[in-house]
Amino acid sequence: METKVTRDPHSYARPQEAVIRHLDLDLAVDFDKHILKGYAEYTLQTAPDAKEVIFDVRDLVISKITLDEDTTPAVFSTGIPDDVLGAALTVKLKPGTRKVRIYYETSSDAAALQWMDAKQTAGGKHPFLYTQSQAILCRTWIPVQDSPGIRFTYNATVRVPKGLMALMSASNPQQLSADGVYTFEQKRPIPAYLMALSAGNLAFHRYDDKTGVYAEPETMKAASYEFVDTYKMLVAAEKLYGPYDWGRYDLLVLPPSFPFGGMENPCLTFATPTIIAGDRSLTSLVAHELAHSWSGNLVTNRTWNDFWLNEGFTVYLERRIMEELYGRSYADMLAVLGYGDLSQTLADMKADGNMKDSRLKLDLEDRDPDDGVSDIAYEKGYLLLRTIEDAVGRDKFDPFVKKWFAEKAFKGADTEEFLEFLYANLFAEGSEEDKKVEPKRWIYEEDLPAGVKAPVSERFEKVKQAADLAAGGGKIPAEQTAAWTSHEWVYFLRSLPAKNSPALMASLDAQYKFTQSGNNEVLFVWLMMAVENNYADAYPELEKFLLHVGRRKFVKPLYEAMMKNPATTEMAKEVYAKARGGYHAVTWQTLDKIVK
């Protein structure tokens, strides 16, 4: 297999010398000790003179390594561990070695693994486990060449206590196994950050031959209702971008501590339950994770510096899928909300004197890639693609994107290859379109180019007028808000002034019941406003939310706002002390720096 070599600053692997091509994984899940134990056996592709193979490991206990059929222990050494990168595991090879088997167990505080007691689940009777490998946490549960530029297929056997179900980013069971043993196969080569495992008391609801949802039985009714349009999304995506290449597309609804909105694990998106709103209003997240089946999982950023290639494309695809299903005016609302997030992020970066990370091409050398990730990759990336689309028209842009996926599938790409592909297929470097779009300006320079066209939404124009009316104490006619989606409510709240009188906060809450909102996006914006306006009536709900939800997008800004306001600093510390144990490491590692 042809692999372009770009040095990945976040992996010790030397793929030119010895690279993994296939993994056979065998793991037992120990819920009492909070560890995984077993072996990872890799089939290698080696250079003729390869003397050793290097893996990334972090907090793993390696007991033995063997080569091919030989059961005598092989020679290996582990380097000095770095806090973020972990260590290099170097295994000496013999001439002609094809397979390396590593016997190991994880540590009980492996960063990728979230172990939940029964009481932290919806059902309350069984423990639960899920992994989060992106960006560089796979190495905390599997010794692996943990670089997005390295792909491998895998088979796995996973042993869990009887009565529980195990699921992976692969072909999955739809029923409980009698003995707690499950086998998996991922035929498509994937990078390590897409390795995923979950185990718990799980049920399956099948929508059709292609799509379905896994959830705890207690959550299933709400979950299966919410995601019923998944197949329509799949059809819309295939129409735009070519065949879905991964077999089934199922969703797994996780407990509320899941740190992200969703994780695009192949065949099985992991999703936060915070998008279950009862009215299917937050399902653009499903469109987003599904879109990753093309941008990210098929065409992968070669290093985390090129992360915008994964996320910018995915946000663009997400909005095109939503447009296919619900119309242009719906997709326009999403684009305007995204632009609002981007403007806020840029303002925060300016205030912090950290505009470096506002470039699409990142420089994450010597940093945790998780720290450099922001809305920039998502929303500035989206805006660049949208700007190109506007400049050339959809009749040219759509085939271009389809060709990008077809040509780069299972190979990966970096930012420079994107530019090369753009100039070879859409417009020439130095052409009128190039001068109009300025792609290099977007990619390599800070902030947004001057004169960038902000997305607009007609539906939001009306919402803005209503917010102005409400801010002045006026009453909005009830028929105007009757058909609003949660997006309109979010935009309404965002359009109110930053500082509001206690009387206005109380009257808005009395009228629209924001503190009791069952929609987490609306509730989140309202709770932010509550902290910034000292609206203490919402604080009991705020505490409940922080204790219940671990999604970083919500809890990070809330803790930041609470720490900034002297009236809520103590509350932030007290709530965090209670909540921290229920958060995934991805979340608490971020929050530890905020709540001191």
Ligand SMILES: [Zn+2]
């Ligand atoms: Zn994404």
